Amino acid sequence: MRTVLGEISAKEFLTDYWQQKPLLVRAAIPGFNPPIDGDELAGLALEDEVESRLIIGHDWQLEQGPFDAERFSRLPSTDWTLLVQAVDLWVPEVAELLGQFDFLPSWRVDDIMVSYAADGGSVGPHFDYYDVFLLQGHGTRRWQIGQHCNEHTPLTDNPGLKILAEFEPVDEWVLEPGDMLYLPPQIAHHGVAVGDCTTFSIGFRSPAATEMLDDLATELLSRGGSPRYLTDPPLTPDLASGPIPASYVRQVKKLILEALDDDQLLAEWFAQFMTVPKYPMLVDETGEQRSASVRNNDGSISHFDNGFKR
Numbered sequence: 647m648r649t650v651l652g653e654i655s656a657k658e659f660l661t662d663y664w665q666q667k668p669l670l671v672r673a674a675i676p677g678f679n680p681p682i683d684g685d686e687l688a689g690l691a692l693e694d695e696v697e698s699r700l701i702i703g704h705d706w707q708l709e710q711g712p713f714d715a716e717r718f719s720r721l722p723s724t725d726w727t728l729l730v731q732a733v734d735l736w737v738p739e740v741a742e743l744l745g746q747f748d749f750l751p752s753w754r755v756d757d758i759m760v761s762y763a764a765d766g767g768s769v770g771p772h773f774d775y776y777d778v779f780l781l782q783g784h785g786t787r788r789w790q791i792g793q794h795c796n797e798h799t800p801l802t803d804n805p806g807l808k809i810l811a812e813f814e815p816v817d818e819w820v821l822e823p824g825d826m827l828y829l830p831p832q833i834a835h836h837g838v839a840v841g842d843c844t845t846f847s848i849g850f851r852s853p854a855a856t857e858m859l860d861d862l863a864t865e866l867l868s869r870g871g872s873p874r875y876l877t878d879p880p881l882t883p884d885l886a887s888g889p890i891p892a893s894y895v896r897q898v899k900k901l902i903l904e905a906l907d908d909d910q911l912l913a914e915w916f917a918q919f920m921t922v923p924k925y926p927m928l929v930d931e932t933g934e935q936r937s938a939s940v941r942n943n944d945g946s947i948s949h950f951d952n953g954f955k956r
């Protein structure tokens with residue numbers, strides 16, 4: 647059966663590419679008919695509950711949504727991008743795309759971000775700490791990929807955005823509608839709209855250890871139970887003065903690791919942690935994500951009436 651991976655089997659992809667190296671798939675979705683267009687995306691970005699950003703010009707000026715229609719009507723004709731987060735939560739037809747990625751655990755999915763860019767629009771060369779599939783919607787975008795990055799990679803001082811100070815392209819492709827580029831974490835990439843276009847970014851969630859420890863500590867506190875307390879390593883009078891000895895640090899480490907050494911607790915907590923709603927405020931009493939507020943009475947998505955040129 648044909649998948650979004652084209653010629654490559656899911657098994658081969660997971661073994662040889664996932665979290666390791668980029669993969670370009672031409673016609674990942676043949677005849678792809680994007681489930682949302684630029685005007686509908688702009689309509690979503692008018693809503694208070696929807697997370698959106700505009701990135702304008704080649705110095706990547708960032709503006710946070712929600713926006714008003716007047717802001718969109720004042721945009722230049724080229725070189726800007728509108729990004730809307732978690733469109734899968736608002737538009738079921740976008741969420742349906744996730745069915746194409748069922749070779750990966752569903753709880754690893756973060757969201758589908760959709761971007762609309764005017765000709766030349768780009769969010770700047772950057773890298774992410776998560777896996778992403780970049781599925782081309784309407785129009786075309788040129789993607790360049792570059793060096794492997796880490797926390798020491800120099801960034802510009804651009805406020806709010808992590809733009810690479812140096813980008814060293816090693817490969818590039820022009821993606822047409824339905825083409826898809828998979829990128830593992832930490833690969834520099836730079837996408838520039840060639841004419842106006844939309845791109846669907848299927849992003850995966852990779853929590854940081856610090857983020858997990860923070861949440862796990864809250865969980866452990868809420869479970870009550872009898873806490874363990876630090877005990878002293880063998881003491882000698884000379885330890886009463888001077889710096890804290892390494893034997894003490896080992897004792898602290900042992901205590902903390904013992905508190906974490908509960909596979910059942912970790913499994914229960916992790917399942918909850920990875921499936922917590924992205925926007926808990928938007929979940930109603932029945933546990934369903936609210937999506938009606940961006941729908942018109944006839945079920946269509948509200949959109950930006952003035953219309954972007956296309």
Ligand SMILES: [Mn+2]
Pocket residue numbers: 772773774835
């Ligand atoms: Mn990215």
